[in-house]
Amino acid sequence: MPTENTPVALKEWAVTVGALLQGDLIFVMRKGGIVEETRDFELISPQFYLMPAYEHQKEHLLKEAFQGRIAATMAAWTPTQSHMKLEGYAKVIEDIEITSEDQLQSLRDLHIWTDEFATERLKWKKKNPLHLLIMRVYRLENPAMPPMRAPYMGCKSWVKIEDELTESNLVPVLTDELFEKKYNEIKIALEEVVQNSHL
Numbered sequence: 001m002p003t004e005n006t007p008v009a010l011k012e013w014a015v016t017v018g019a020l021l022q023g024d025l026i027f028v029m030r031k032g033g034i035v036e037e038t039r040d041f042e043l044i045s046p047q048f049y050l051m052p053a054y055e056h057q058k059e060h061l062l063k064e065a066f067q068g069r070i071a072a073t074m075a076a077w078t079p080t081q082s083h084m085k086l087e088g089y090a091k092v093i094e095d096i097e098i099t100s101e102d103q104l105q106s107l108r109d110l111h112i113w114t115d116e117f118a119t120e121r122l123k124w125k126k127k128n129p130l131h132l133l134i135m136r137v138y139r140l141e142n143p144a145m146p147p148m149r150a151p152y153m154g155c156k157s158w159v160k161i162e163d164e165l166t167e168s169n170l171v172p173v174l175t176d177e178l179f180e181k182k183y184n185e186i187k188i189a190l191e192e193v194v195q196n197s198h199l
Contacts, residue, residue: 014052014073050088061117090135097129138170
């Protein structure tokens with residue numbers, strides 16, 4: 001169970017959180033939320049809850065195999081809901097800075113988003129790198145249900161959880177072997193980009 005005095009959560013599309021919790025994905029790509037104070041992404045904690053964000057999810061930015069999932073996430077959410085359901089927890093294994101289209105393209109078969117989505121994130125604020133957060137993801141055996149508060153809303157990266165959360169065991173989404181396999185696929189793909197650039 002997490003032991004932070006002031007736990008934090010990373011906000012991600014609800015459909016992305018779902019993919020992480022199903023083991024379809026072991027990383028997210030971040031450059032900062034729309035209402036971020038600095039508008040730049042910073043890894044403020046190496047471990048955090050995964051908070052689903054329902055605003056601005058776009059079906060056409062998901063690969064065809066993953067389309068249709070947004071409707072299911074929206075069915076479980078209303079703008080006036082009294083609590084935020086937190087089902088996932090993540091520990092960052094590596095924060096890799098992506099600076100080129102070639103790096104991005106090498107990962108295209110390893111995530112749920114379209115090329116358009118990935119390229120838009122890379123090109124936004126071009127001088128800043130895109131953070132590829134590789135994470136070990138866990139499911140909370142007993143989901144946390146903090147009361148909904150205004151600071152939890154909006155397009156931001158980080159949210160401080162203002163309420164004490166119910167204790168719960170963390171259950172790894174993937175076995176050690178499966179996680180290592182997916183992690184190595186990412187590292188090999190990025191290493192090949194480096195090798196090709198030296199040819």
